[in-house]
Amino acid sequence: MSRHLHVTCAILLTLPSVGWGQAFVEHLSPPVVRRGATSRMEVLGTETANPVGIWTSLSSGSFSARIASDATPAQTRFDIDIPANAPLGVYGLRLATTSGLSNVHLFLVDELPVVIRDPQLPADAVVPVSLPASVTAGCRPATIDRYSITVAKDQRVAFEVVGNRLGKNYDPLVRIRNAKGKVVAEHDNSIGLLFDCRFAHRFADAGTYTVEVRDARYEGDPTWHYVLRMGDFPEARVAVPSSVVIGNSTTLNFPQMKDWQLPIILPAITRRGDAFHEIRQSPTSAATWIPLNATDLPPSVEVELNDSKETAQTVSVPGTINGHFSKPGDSDWYAFDLQKDQKLVFQGVTRTIGSAADLELILFDADGREARRVDDTDLEEGSFLYNVGKPGIHRLQVRELSRDGGPEYAYRIDIRAGGPQILLQADATDLTVPQGNYQALPIKVTRTEFNGEIQLELRGAPQGLRIEPAVIPAGSTEFVGQVIADAATPEGIYTLEVVGTGALESGSKIQTITRTRPLIDRQLKNVDLIPYALREDQRLLPPSLHENFALMVVPPVPFTAEVPESLLSLTRFQTTDFPIVTTRQPGFVSPITFTVKGGQIGDEKEERNQVYARFIPGTPERLTATGTFFNRINTQLIKYRVDLTASAMVGDRRVNLVRAFTLDVRSAFKPTYEPELPTVAPGGTARVKIVANRVPTFDGAVSFTIGPQFGFAFPSTVEIPAGQPFVEIDVKVDPKLNPGRHGIRVEAAGFVGKYEESFNLPNLQIEVQKPTP
């Protein structure tokens, strides 16, 4: 399979809202821009022709891009201006073309002079570099890149490689050799930076040293790049505390740099949540960035010794506890006074602050008994809700699951007041909406103690853009909205937040921002013939990508497509046709093609337990196109959302319209009993109707095997003949049978096509009455 075909498959199979023909960015070259300067950046991938701009997750005003030269389908160049006050760190970028937005890619905003390694250099060339510098190069397989630096005696140089954090599977390793070739330092992964590293080395001797950079496995790829930062920036990766109350002065400690503290005040305009913050040791030295959480919760910082129940450190709750397992086996205790019926949510935080710790939280109640234990045995951060019973002093023991410790093992525990909460998660990460049209926006809703309506609001939306319906119904956990652009909505690239608000009975409100999880890079998955899938180690995306939607409003399109039925049924062993109604403006003749994704839908070529689809494209002559769902023999009987993408060329741009509906994969018959719970006296007889509940496409016989069951008499087999909707049976009850509810086992079977569908029904329940005295 060619590389481009791979990429196409990746687009088809992994991007929720990006369909065919839209730009797919494979890499950025260089993936670093220097703030306070103009940088030329090449965006490489597919369908990159017709660029109109760049979207980034940087805050507005921190980025501007100009198309620098003629674009081709494989690359386009931009001149990028980053103001000097732009924040350092890794951010997201999407290419906007006339067809819409591409997938997101990551780039680094740096302050060090950028040095681009000439790709034409021989593999074994040693490139001299003056410090400080940000050296960037491609990651070639089976290659070691070498740079020579000259240092003074006792000079401290910090090194950092940003490669894996660019969303790639690159695993950099840095090795420093002296002039004799002897290894003086080697660094692989720095905890908290995925497979990247950040460290400082103090050179015992003056001289010229060689810095080697390579993939730890000698892997490489034309789409991988790294940035090697060398300078006098701090090597700290995690701060304690890692959460800061906005507006308050807080002193940050850095376990990786014990002798250094940094006071910090987050300005009032700071947005709550996680973000990168710059740290530097002096105004003239270079900076690096660490994750910090801006919060309202007052922080407590661990004070040793608090290693036992008796020496537990008193903290206030709600609040955050910021600690650090200083040595292996360290165990930290905290005490706090809780009131009766108080509800608290304890949330461990480690990975997002760059810590290696796997937290084990053990809460002891006022009587000293273990009340909760969360040992974080999956990859999510451990959390639990606690309702206080007996008031009094509670203690929290915090341990590392592997009993490890050291500078890398910082932690934070957010303790918030419990109560109603909502969490919204969107599958889509970007939206390209034509004027006068709409795109589907499915949202999953997680509710905690709140079952009411959720009002949706689009923040950052241009005039004329709205979501309909704007309310998630009460109790709903799955929602599909339509993001609609009026004909007058101005074209452009925007950053959108979808905010959900719920009104509590008390009159107060709860609010959340819909979270997203965009794809950065693809990875080959050849096991099950799934060509590509989201890379697992992209769990730690830059904070700026989690709550933002990239939005592009594009000119109107001369067609629409709709699926008239919001619920489709697909029976096992059968196929289901469904109509797709298209409309066209006069003169628009391009074929409209379709793809679907969602649930267990897969490629037809996959030999899996899945559903696949075929489509007849829409044409001017065929305004109602047809899709057909097929399913394999072991397809699971579940209901799920399907996203259909209708795609057509409009001039030189590709337009994709996403529509959603529900597919119910079910059996061809679903028998039920009438009445649901027959009641009969001992010695009596109940007449039960078994209703076939066939789908319209199946009219065959359905047979039943019933019982046996002690105390009952009934036919052991019975059949609903073809064409008949039900059958009735008499169930006779033994006069001596004990009263109460009894269940009778029933198995249903019927030939659907050439296969026999057979399954156990829920037991036929019979209520046997007490004998009348």
Added chain:
Amino acid sequence: MRLLTLLVIVAVCQMAIGWTPQAFAGVTVEPAEVVIQGHRASAQLLVSLTLADNTRADVTRQARYESVVPNVAIVTSSGRIIPRGHGTTEIIVHHSEGEVRVPVRVEGYSQLDPIEFETDVIAALSKSGCNQGACHGSPQGKNGFRLSLRGFDPALDFVTLTHEDYGRRTNPNDVDTSLVLRKGLAEVPHQGGARFRRTSIEYQILRGWIENGCRPPVAAVPPQNQQKPNTVKPVAPLKLVRLEVLPGLRRLAEQQPQQQLVARAHFDNGTIRDVTDLAVFSTNEKETADVTSDGLVTFHRTAEVAFLVRYLDRISGVRLSYLKRDPGYAFRSPSEANAVDRHVFAKQRELQLVPTDLASDEVFVRRLYLDVTGTLPTAEEVRQFLDSKADDKRARLIDDLLERDDYALFWAMKWADLMRGSDVTISQRGVHSFHRYLVERFRNDRPFDEFARETLTSLGNTLHKPAANFHRIARTPDEAAEAMAQLFLGVRIGCAKCHNHPFEAITQDDYYGFAAYFARIKFKGKQFMLDDEIVYLDRGGDVRHPTKNINVAPAAFGVSAGELGPDDDRREKLAEWLTQRDNPYFARSTVNRVWYHLFGRGIVEPVDDFRDTNPPSNPELLEAMATEFTSSGYRLKPVLRMVLNSSTYQLSSKPVQTQSKLAADPAPYFTSQSIRMLGAEQLLDAISTVTGLSQDFPGNPRGTRAIELAEGAIEHPFLKAFSKPVRDVTCECAREDDPSLSQVIHLMNNRDIIYGIKSGEGRLGKWLASGKSDGELVELIYLSTISRRPTPVEQELVRKYLATAGDRAAGFYDLQHALLISNEFLLRH
């Protein structure tokens, strides 16, 4: 004159019997007193003569015995006491050098003495060989009759004997028709032939047991039935807690090649029973010495031999040595450099061996580079060493090489082979990070006890804790126990997974005791499609003994881990036990591996097979090295330095042609250095060094050497042909020593080699182009290929060849190729 005559006679007699004059220091008898329980029991006496040099001669069969009260006990001419009635007596042991009286008490002679299945019948079956692996103890049994191997499952054996085959095997109503007796006596056709006689104790036990109604073992009777009246009640068996073998470690007196062994069983009720008649005696070195079924050892030549004594589920070993003196033997050796030489030469002297001479500087420099760094020295390095006049140049070179990165790479490779790990088990990322972890440890000579502790107890994300990959590789408690034992104890416990070790004192209890240390290891990560995993401990989880069906508490060869709470890491206790200074395995097995890599043979051989029947060839040497290892903080370099500086290491590889015919087999005693083929990686790197063209290894940068490869199963035909381990077993044996045809073909017709020799980019091509003279070129080729200068004869030979070759370059190509396929190049010597 009479005196002269007497002296002549004595001398002649001594010559006739080959007896060297010794002064006798007295007769001793073991045991000093004897208690015999029951009418079937007996006891063997062991009579020794202590000689003036403190060696002891076994005179059990030369002594004469007399029982003071024959109605209580009699004694055979071989020193076996047989009870005849209740009471006490004395056995008087007469010998020309003295007389010893041994008190004997016979108890319970006339009491009903039931034959216990678990102690008597199983022992009888073992003694007669019925339940050995080659007979009915094999997993499939033999000819329809299957017993548990060595009787490790008495309940099963009871059912087999009494219920299977229509009950024909045992017939209490007509005892002598029992098939098990008739087959054993060969009264009916029996493929195994006669296993006992009617007079033998095995027969009597089996027959008595059947006659008494086939009393079952406790485990074969359900508890509810054990209380029922009128049933044959099972007898709670005595638990055998120790098997003692007399006389223990002993060097036999000169010209006394025989030694009686005595087996004594210690039971949990404090009784000691002589079980010499029921124990099974064996040795692995039958050509050197043999042992009869009643425990009489006979040596055939000068040797040290281990003997194995087995009774029920216990096995004990005893090591005996014997010297057949050569009057013409004279020991000579290079000077003793350190403790290594002291112990090696002492052992050689003891066994009438002599070491060879020291190797030449040329041989030494090549050997040292290959052994320490895995690479050939350059021509310049050889020249510098050979031309040095410094007295301590060998020691200085040793110090230099031990500090090189190549040392770390080469020795990390050896351990990576053992630690296993592939992209399947720990992912490619894991393979590389684990390899770097090992290299770092060797580079900095990190203490080996720390390494073992990290390996066994690491938890956390394997990205940050590469040592925790041990658990990903040995994923189950069983696998971890087996790998741990082989890596750090040098013991193979795998057999005991299914049954007590057939040849050794390793039981299923031992196996699952070790496995229990790893019972609570859990993993997370893989289920999330990650290629690293997090290793953590669960608060619960146990291993179950498959035959006893109970949860097993962690224990290391019977040493309990003690009380442990749910939050305790059991493995910490294992690491503590392992790295204690007095641990009998860890330090010894580690230094044994070091020795193996420097000599091609372990002091214990195979290197990871420490067991009673496979004792070290030089225990004192092993002990001295272990002491050096522990006292230097478990660091390898001091041990390496000690060995490399020894004369023993620096001996020539030419075997001694003049060893005494009466000497022991020299192979285990390091009288000369070993000659062996370079390892696959060494050889390939050496060829690359000589040709000057590096190899291409898929996925690795050009210029990577074979010893640097992180992966085992790398796709490279040459490495495959020369048996680079794919790292799927924890065994040095994965690297095969035997040459193969494909190896020959790779050397003779290897295009890469020929291209490398002739390429203008190659070293020879550059030398040819540099205008060097023929003499300079010849010397360079010799120095860089076989680490020595050509001899005058070789120089003349080469000169003549070059003169006739016509094409100068072609002549040198031929010379280079010839040296590359010469034994001197291919072999480490």
